[in-house]
Structure formats: C-alpha cells, structure tokens
Amino acid sequence: MGEAGLYLPRGQLKQLIQDLETAFSMLDIGLIIIAGDLKHRFEKLGVQERREIEEVLSFLKKKNSEVIFVRGNHDNYASIVTSKYGVEPKPYYKVGGFLIIHGHQGLENVVDEGVIKDTEVIIYGHEHPSISIRDRLGKIAKFPCFLEMPLSVGGKNIKGLIMPASGSYQAGSPVTTIRGNYLSPITRAYGDIENAKPYILARGDGIFELPALGYIQDLI
Secondary structure: OOOOOOOOOOOOOHHHHHHHHHHHOOOOOOOOOOOOOOOOOOOOOOOOHHHHHHHHHHHHOOOOEEEEOOOOOOOOOOOHHHHHHOOOOOOEEEEEEEEEOOOOOOOHHHOOOOHHHHOOOEEEEEOOEEEEOOOOOOOOEEEEEEEEEEEEOOOOEEEEEOOOOOOOOOEEOOOOOOOOOOOOOOHHHHHHHHHHHHEEEEOOOOOEEOHHHHOOOOOO
C-alpha cells in the first residue's frame, strides 16, 4: 500500500500477536494450523512480509506448538521463510474428522482419494466472507464473518466452515445467495448457499449468530 502512495498504520501484526496471546492464555494449544494466505503479494515476497512471517513463526515456535502450513493461492515464495522454521507448505491437512484446506482449488484436484469418507467438517478460507447489514434508515455496517456452509460432497453431507480474513484491513467479500459470486470452487460445486449461516465476531462485543442467508437475503 505504501508503494501505491497510501499510508496505513502497521497495526495488523501487533493485533495478530495479541489475539494469539489471548488464545494461548485461554486454551491448551498444541497444534496451530494456518489455512493459507499467510502472505499477500502474488508475485514476490516483500521485505516487510518476510519480516512479519518470521516474527509470527518465531512467536509460535516459542509456544512449543506444532505449526502446520496449508498453502493458499497468495503463498508463492512463503516457503523461503517457513522452511527455516521447519514448516513446509501442504496442500491440505487432516486431523480427526476435520479437513483443513485453503479452498482456491476444487477438492477433486487436491484431496487424496478416501480422505472425504470420514471427514465431518471442512474448514477453508479463500472466500474471506463479510456481511453488510442495512437498517431501516439505510445505514450500512460491514463485518467479517465466519460462514457455516452445508456441503454435499459425493452424496455425503459435510459441514463447511469458511474463515474470514484475520487482518484489520481486509474487508472481505460480501456474502450473497448468488452462487457465481463465490470464489472457492468448493462453495460453488458443493455448497447449500441459501442455508449457509453467518457468525459475526465483533471485537469486544462477542459472537452474533445470524439466520441463514436465504432468510436475510433482502437485508444484505
């Protein structure tokens, strides 16, 4: 953004570390899974990105947690840094009944045959969902949100959980009931979009569960 002539305060990394510290203080965490898009630039690894990735991985390693890095479509050259910490990118990661994948590719192109059979939840990103809500006065508020997306994969019903971008400046893509507006081929191919349910995490205010998109499509 600086190269484009726009000034943004460098607060994202500090906020991320604070959020991680809060999580570690509340939970017994032994495994950290990065679901892709650890970096932003497609074409190269910027100096600031390199430094910030190193700081995050150094922080996590000091917590004695295992770190798994699922590669996203923005993560070109990220392994130059992550490999120094013994963290190599993976196309997906399976733990118990949970499958973690970034979501920029279709399942059939990435996941090994048989993995889906005992998968109960697919956690993915790429969509970076957000929701804009308009009140009766026309005022609009926009929030990043988690999106619980029912999926039907090969005749099997699986719960999808789409994660929002974690950065302060990534506003995200608006959720909608229009299938073609979604970025991930997982959502487009398998999602029951009208029954998808948004969850807003408002810092300092808690979690807000909203009705399924089909019920609120006239408000978003």
